[in-house]
Amino acid sequence: MSNDHDQKYIIGIDLGTTNSVVAYTEAEINETERHEIHIFKIPQLVGAGSIGKQEFLPSFLFLPGLHDITKGELAVPWDEEISLAVGKYARDRGAEVPQYLISSTKSWLCHTGVDRNKPVLPWEGKEEQPRLSPVEAQAAILKHIKEAWNYVMAQENDSLRMEYQEIFLTVPASFDVVARNLTVEAAERAGLSQITLLEEPQAAFYAWIDASGNKWRDNVKVGDIILVVDIGGGTSDFSLIRISEEEGKMVIERIAVGEHLLVGGDNMDLTLAYVVAGRMASQGRKLSSFQMRGLCHGCRTAKEHMLDKGGFSHPVTILGRGSSLIGGTIKTELTHKDVENTLINGFFPVCDSSDRPIKQRRTGMQELGLSYTSDPALTHHLAQFLSQQEPTGTETENNIVCPTAVLFNGGVMKARSLRNRVLDVLSSWTGKEGKQPVREIKKNDFDFAVARGAVYYGLARRGKGIRIRSGLAKTYYIGVEAAIPSVPGVPTPIKALCVAPFGMEEGTEAALPEKEFGLVVGEPVKFDFFGSNTRHHDIIGTVVDDWEGEIEEITTLETSLEGEAGTIIPVTLEVKITEVGALEIWCVSREDGQRFKLEFNVREKEAI
Amino acid sequence: MTMNRYIIGIDLGTTNSAVSYVDLLAGDTPIKNIGIFKVPQLTGPGEISYLNILPSFFYIPGVHEFNKDALELAWPSEEKGFVGAFAREQGGKTPQRLVSSAKSWLCHGKVDRKAPILPWGAEKDLPVISPVDVTSSYLRHIKNAWNHSMKGNESFYLENQTVIITVPASFDEVARDLTIESANLAGIKEIILLEEPISAFYNWLIIHEKEWDRIVRPGDLILVCDVGGGTTDFTLITLREIQGNPVFDRIAVGDHLILGGDNMDIALAHRSEMRLKRSEKGRLNIHRWQSLCHQCRQAKESILSDQIASKVITLIGEGRKLIADTVSTSIDRREVEETILEGFFPVIDHSDALEEKTRPGMTEFGLPYAQDPAITRHLIRFLEQH
Numbered sequence: 001m002s003n004d005h006d007q008k009y010i011i012g013i014d015l016g017t018t019n020s021v022v023a024y025t026e027a028e029i030n031e032t033e034r035h036e037i038h039i040f041k042i043p044q045l046v047g048a049g050s051i052g053k054q055e056f057l058p059s060f061l062f063l064p065g066l067h068d069i070t071k072g073e074l075a076v077p078w079d080e081e082i083s084l085a086v087g088k089y090a091r092d093r094g095a096e097v098p099q100y101l102i103s104s105t106k107s108w109l110c111h112t113g114v115d116r117n118k119p120v121l122p123w124e125g126k127e128e129q130p131r132l133s134p135v136e137a138q139a140a141i142l143k144h145i146k147e148a149w150n151y152v153m154a155q156e157n158d159s160l161r162m163e164y165q166e167i168f169l170t171v172p173a174s175f176d177v178v179a180r181n182l183t184v185e186a187a188e189r190a191g192l193s194q195i196t197l198l199e200e201p202q203a204a205f206y207a208w209i210d211a212s213g214n215k216w217r218d219n220v221k222v223g224d225i226i227l228v229v230d231i232g233g234g235t236s237d238f239s240l241i242r243i244s245e246e247e248g249k250m251v252i253e254r255i256a257v258g259e260h261l262l263v264g265g266d267n268m269d270l271t272l273a274y275v276v277a278g279r280m281a282s283q284g285r286k287l288s289s290f291q292m293r294g295l296c297h298g299c300r301t302a303k304e305h306m307l308d309k310g311g312f313s314h315p316v317t318i319l320g321r322g323s324s325l326i327g328g329t330i331k332t333e334l335t336h337k338d339v340e341n342t343l344i345n346g347f348f349p350v351c352d353s354s355d356r357p358i359k360q361r362r363t364g365m366q367e368l369g370l371s372y373t374s375d376p377a378l379t380h381h382l383a384q385f386l387s388q389q390e391p392t393g394t395e396t397e398n399n400i401v402c403p404t405a406v407l408f409n410g411g412v413m414k415a416r417s418l419r420n421r422v423l424d425v426l427s428s429w430t431g432k433e434g435k436q437p438v439r440e441i442k443k444n445d446f447d448f449a450v451a452r453g454a455v456y457y458g459l460a461r462r463g464k465g466i467r468i469r470s471g472l473a474k475t476y477y478i479g480v481e482a483a484i485p486s487v488p489g490v491p492t493p494i495k496a497l498c499v500a501p502f503g504m505e506e507g508t509e510a511a512l513p514e515k516e517f518g519l520v521v522g523e524p525v526k527f528d529f530f531g532s533n534t535r536h537h538d539i540i541g542t543v544v545d546d547w548e549g550e551i552e553e554i555t556t557l558e559t560s561l562e563g564e565a566g567t568i569i570p571v572t573l574e575v576k577i578t579e580v581g582a583l584e585i586w587c588v589s590r591e592d593g594q595r596f597k598l599e600f601n602v603r604e605k606e607a608i
Numbered sequence: 609m610t611m612n613r614y615i616i617g618i619d620l621g622t623t624n625s626a627v628s629y630v631d632l633l634a635g636d637t638p639i640k641n642i643g644i645f646k647v648p649q650l651t652g653p654g655e656i657s658y659l660n661i662l663p664s665f666f667y668i669p670g671v672h673e674f675n676k677d678a679l680e681l682a683w684p685s686e687e688k689g690f691v692g693a694f695a696r697e698q699g700g701k702t703p704q705r706l707v708s709s710a711k712s713w714l715c716h717g718k719v720d721r722k723a724p725i726l727p728w729g730a731e732k733d734l735p736v737i738s739p740v741d742v743t744s745s746y747l748r749h750i751k752n753a754w755n756h757s758m759k760g761n762e763s764f765y766l767e768n769q770t771v772i773i774t775v776p777a778s779f780d781e782v783a784r785d786l787t788i789e790s791a792n793l794a795g796i797k798e799i800i801l802l803e804e805p806i807s808a809f810y811n812w813l814i815i816h817e818k819e820w821d822r823i824v825r826p827g828d829l830i831l832v833c834d835v836g837g838g839t840t841d842f843t844l845i846t847l848r849e850i851q852g853n854p855v856f857d858r859i860a861v862g863d864h865l866i867l868g869g870d871n872m873d874i875a876l877a878h879r880s881e882m883r884l885k886r887s888e889k890g891r892l893n894i895h896r897w898q899s900l901c902h903q904c905r906q907a908k909e910s911i912l913s914d915q916i917a918s919k920v921i922t923l924i925g926e927g928r929k930l931i932a933d934t935v936s937t938s939i940d941r942r943e944v945e946e947t948i949l950e951g952f953f954p955v956i957d958h959s960d961a962l963e964e965k966t967r968p969g970m971t972e973f974g975l976p977y978a979q980d981p982a983i984t985r986h987l988i989r990f991l992e993q994h
Contacts (some may be wrong), residue, residue: 420811422696467991481967483974486981488877488951494968518718518971525969558966570718570973598969 008461009153009165011040012203012454013145015138015183017106017233018265018300019056019411023451025459027166028332035464037210037455039448043148048073054088055448057145059233061102061137062090063122065129068100078147083130086144094295099125100289104266105141107234108134109186110172110179111262112555135186156412163191168454172235173199173473174260176531177583178555184582201239202229202254202468203453204409208443209466210456215403217250219441220405223309226441227403229382229422233265238385240403241468247506252466257473258385258531263376264271265300265412268343270298271376275338276316291318296391302334303343307415312336340417348421351379351430353386353400378424386429388534402430407441414446471503475535476583477551478545478598479528480517491524496530496551499585511574512541519571519596520585521563529554529596533577540575561596571596614769618750618932620743620787622711623837623870626662629769639814643987648753649692655679656670666697666707666742683752688737691749700898704730706787709838710746710865712975713739714790715776716784722786727973737989743790744989747773751794767796776834777803777843778864805832805843806858821854822910829859833987838985840865842990860994867978868903875947875981876904876939877946880921883937896923906937908948917941952983 007027013023022040029035037306046052049072062085063075074085085093102121111134119131132140141182146162154160169192171183180197195506205228220226224243238258244251276288287295295318300312313432318330335521336347348370357375375381387398408419419440427437443449450586457549459468477496486492504510532551538544544551563569571587578584587596609666616629627645634641646658653674659936668689669679679690689695689707699706714721716739725734726953739798751766758764775787784801791799809832813820817831824830824847832843842862877900882890890902900923907919918940925933965980 478970479968483972483977484979485874486979487871487875487878488869488947488981490875492979495972496936497970516973518973518976520967520969520971524966526966527969557970561969566977568718568971568973 006159007164007166008160009148010455010458011162011165011167012037012198012451012456012458013142013167013169014200014203014448014450014454015106015141015169015171016059016450017104017235018059019233019447020059020141020145021056021448022149023448023455024165026089027458027462029084035459038147039451040152042087042145043077043152044586045074045076045085045089045143046087047089048093049075050089051077051601052088056085057141058091059103059105059141060091060094061086061105061121061132062094062100063102063125063130063132064097064471066098074358076144076147077152084140086141091297095294098122098293098297100129100131101177101209102137104234105134105137107262107266109138109182110175110235110260112178116182118505119400119591135182135189138183139189142192146190146192163193166458167192167195167202168198168458170198170200170203170450172230172232172260173201173237173239173254173257174235176260176474176554178529181582184214187393195485198454198457199239199254199257199470199473200232200450201230201237201257201407201409202382202470203450203457204228205241205252205407205453205468206443206456206460207449207453208407208441209537210452211443211445218252222250224405225384225403227406227426227438228407229406229410229413230413231264231378233411234262235264236261236381236410238382239473240389240401241407244403252468252509254468254473256385256389257533258381261378261381263347264410267376268347268412269296269300269303271342272303272334272345274339275342276332276334278332278333282377284403284519289589291330292320298607299334303320303339304411306334306336306339307412310336339382343415344417344421347376348379348418348425349377350425350428351377351383353383355380355383357381357384359453373383379422382422382425383429400429402426402435403438404436405439405441407443409446409449411446442559462484469505471501471505472577472583474499474531474533475502475556476500477530477532477538478585479530480543489555493545494528496544496547497573498540498544499573500577500583501539502536503564503575504575509574509576510540511572515541515570516570516572516590517587518568519561519589520568521561521596522565522567524558524560527557529557600608613764613767616754616766616769616771617802618747618771618773619807620711620746620773620775621665621836622709622839622868625750626661627662630866642814644752645757646749647692648682648756649749650679650681650690650694651692652694654680655694656681657693661981662692662746662958663696664746665689665696665699666691666710666726666737666745667698668705668737669698670705680715681752681754685752687745687748688735691744691746695767699916700902701895702945703894703898703922706736709866709975710739710742712838712864714743714786716975717780717782717866718973726796740786740790740793743787744793745746747791747794747796752798759954770800771796771798771799772802774802774807776839776841776864777805777858777861777924778841790916793923803843803858805834805841805845806856808832808834809845809856818985826854829928832990835868835983836871836941838866839987840867840978842987844994847934860990862986862990862993865978865983866975867981867986869908871981872948872952873901873908873951875951876908879941879943879947880904880937884923884935887983901921902938904974908944911939911941954982956984956988958988962969 009024010027012023023037024037024040025037041053041055043051043053044057044304054434074083109116117135119133121132121137125131149162171180220243222243222245227242228239239254240256242253242255244525250296276295298316302316305314313333313335315333357380359374389401415418423438423440430438456465459465476499478499479494480497482493482495530551570590574586574588576584585598613633614629614631619626629640630642644660645857646660648656648658649662651657666689704727712746719725721739724738726737730736754766775784826847826849830848832847833846834841840902843858844860846857846859849856880900903921910916918938920936922936
């Protein structure tokens with residue numbers, strides 16, 4: 001970014017699964033002044049034909065057919081003719097006609113089972129109705145954010161338009177490179193061509209540093225291992241942050257990121273919906289799948305309300321459908337007990353540190369198209385995550401890394417009862433070894449922390465704050481076919497060649513000049529990309545023959561590289577992680593220096 | 609060079625080489641006296657045997673691997689390693705010191721064939737040799753063996769006879785020149801190159817000397833299908849008549865396919881491994897796998913040449929588990945035929961011949977092995993192209 005100094009604002013965008021938030025601050029401030037991070041109130045449709053400003057932009061898209069809306073119903077000040085809605089009205093109106101509603105766009109963006117550039121949303125939408133690809137849907141939300149900003153902030157002064165500011169966009173730490181690259185692509189489509197990605201748990205940690213002012217150093221100590229538990233609407237993330245010391249200075253380092261867990265607030269809503277539906281079924285009322293969706297949205301509202309404001313129960317309303325047997329509107333309620341029991345015992349059961357996620361047949365949300373983690377018990381995943389890490393000196397006899405403190409993030413974790421359960425479970429694991437109970441790093445802000453933290457990171461990059469050291473959260477591999485004689489019925493083995501090691505930092509490059517590989521050109525070929533959360537010691541060039549259980553397939557790229565058909569060019573590899581955090585792999589011909597770039601996100605694995 | 613007593617033909621194969629000769633002074637019809645020169649070679653430490661073939665393997669021993677006299681031949685040698693049957697056997701135990709398929713490397717356009725690159729992928733401190741030098745080493749061994757048998761009569765030395773070396777028809781100019789260069793390096797200054805399919809066809813002509821013209825006629829298209837140990841070549845030959853004399857023309861040559869008997873041995877080994885796995889845990893280690901392949905080759909050769917109907921394959925246990933880990937299975941004719949016929953020569957519908965699966969774009973850089981083991985499918989492609 002060459003025009004750093006022309007940028008008046010640093011903007012942090014938390015593009016959440018259910019809610020998006022935008023925070024900003026002035027980039028250049030007086031040395032003596034303390035920066036102030038603001039939340040941008042996003043104008044959006046809040047009712048038919050009615051615009052309001054809100055700190056949240058619900059990440060929902062309402063995409064009606066041409067004849068389903070009245071003219072001007074969806075109009076926003078910057079676009080009278082727009083045919084879709086983003087935000088509160090989209091969410092509320094969409095709950096009534098779920099076939100026109102796109103929700104959980106972010107979860108779709110990291111769904112390896114679909115082509116994320118194909119118009120598949122709303123999932124199960126009809127052929128003739130307007131549909132968007134996950135990338136387009138994410139771009140539509142970002143475009144709304146951009147237009148809204150420009151409408152409010154830049155009407156008088158063009159240089160204040162969002163696209164000219166320094167933008168940090170947060171993604172789950174567990175987003176793999178494909179999902180990261182697609183996020184960058186969505187931003188580009190929205191006209192935000194210059195963005196930098198930041199991991200959400202890190203953003204949450206930055207937000208805490210920022211909120212603590214100069215006191216943050218008093219609340220952590222050298223040797224701390226801080227677990228960031230970030231439970232969003234659609235994904236859950238575990239990260240480990242280590243506090244150490246170098247030359248007398250405190251160093252913060254993100255040392256591990258867990259697997260991508262497709263479980264979050266959405267699953268909790270659905271589970272609550274099933275509880276309600278089950279109760280109704282026992283009373284002899286059966287809900288249609290259409291009503292089930294409405295119930296799901298109703299439960300989300302009830303859950304948010306109760307986790308946020310307390311209360312013993314909250315009404316849930318389900319619309320009937322025309323002259324169906326059930327008919328009319330159904331009124332029921334969700335009780336505080338439902339929420340506590342279902343969420344605490346279902347998603348955070350007490351377990352042992354040796355417990356592991358149960359692999360079972362996938363159920364639940366599957367019918368909505370998204371494939372969710374088969375075991376929703378986050379404590380099981382936490383035990384697995386802590387057992388997979390490199391020794392840090394805080395292990396128990398069960399060989400799990402014991403965090404000394406926890407920082408919670410994500411709307412779900414607003415609920416004190418959930419936080420306490422996680423702390424209790426962790427302390428039960430570490431307590432056996434006579435260690436101190438795991439403490440919570442207190443913070444108040446669960447809604448805006450990520451967006452604020454992203455802004456703080458922008459300041460830190462300008463030398464106005466402390467930075468967390470981090471790098472690639474996974475080790476990345478490319479599939480290399482073994483050069484051995486072919487045998488009928490025995491597929492040629494594919495080896496995994498490490499192209500980008502764990503911890504490789506953004507803005508850095510690496511090359512492997514001494515090893516040659518054959519690049520097949522002039523015919524359709526495929527490249528398999530793999531990743532590992534556990535193999536932290538592989539370096540660029542490491543070849544793994546047998547990786548059962550340690551390395552997972554991320555995506556497959558099918559392409560055809562220019563060249564004479566049937567030739568295999570000897571190439572060496574060069575790898576680069578851009579400033580934005582995107583991974584680029586280049587194959588360089590030994591013969592003439594020709595360079596081939598392998599794009600990560602061209603096409604996906606076949607659809608389910 | 610005017611009156612050489614011998615014509616010597618050298619088939620420099622990918623996995624096996626053979627030498628034949630004819631003594632032009634022996635009788636009126638020397639053509640009937642073509643003989644095979646038995647090549648003396650190491651078959652064990654300090655053990656020399658005279659064999660019809662010289663396996664095209666080159667083994668580079670470690671400094672202290674053998675006693676000095678264990679590798680001694682009847683002639684002085686300056687070589688980095690030794691060739692032949694014992695090289696192949698020893699290489700089975702220590703593959704990182706074995707050079708095989710040097711001929712395929714000689715026609716590999718993407719490597720420097722005069723650079724010491726073999727064994728391919730050898731670890732840093734192990735000795736390496738160039739494809740040209742290995743080829744030269746095979747020829748030098750043959751020359752020395754021949755000359756030794758001439759007991760000091762220099763005029764009968766190999767380099768003073770008419771020497772014909774065969775090369776695949778698919779060898780390009782560079783590979784042919786490198787073959788000549790290898791011969792020169794071995795001290796054989798003048799050679800004639802002959803294409804293998806033509807040579808095979810001449811052999812057929814000799815055998816059918818009396819009736820060949822009743823079997824093939826002018827205008828016939830003859831397919832020479834040459835499936836060797838490591839490679840497969842297709843060639844189309846036609847017969848023309850020029851002023852009453854038959855002339856054979858080579859009209860089409862297929863790609864040099866790195867696919868042959870070795871693949872079949874491995875296929876048999878895979879099948880046997882599946883059966884052994886019931887008693888064996890996990891994958892076989894490299895030694896046991898090599899041993900399995902070796903025994904499968906012997907089984908294949910013996911069964912297909914009708915010497916035996918089936919063969920027991922035994923993998924001896926290693927170290928302390930000598931007895932417990934010893935496992936065996938057997939291969940019979942039905943299995944050999946099934947594996948080879950169905951796997952390598954499947955009956956293919958013309959339309960599905962060109963269906964190709966998308967292959968991985970990145971491969972280990974090595975020999976360009978044929979992707980598809982079905983020889984019949986390669987054949988259809990060859991015939992469709994010509």
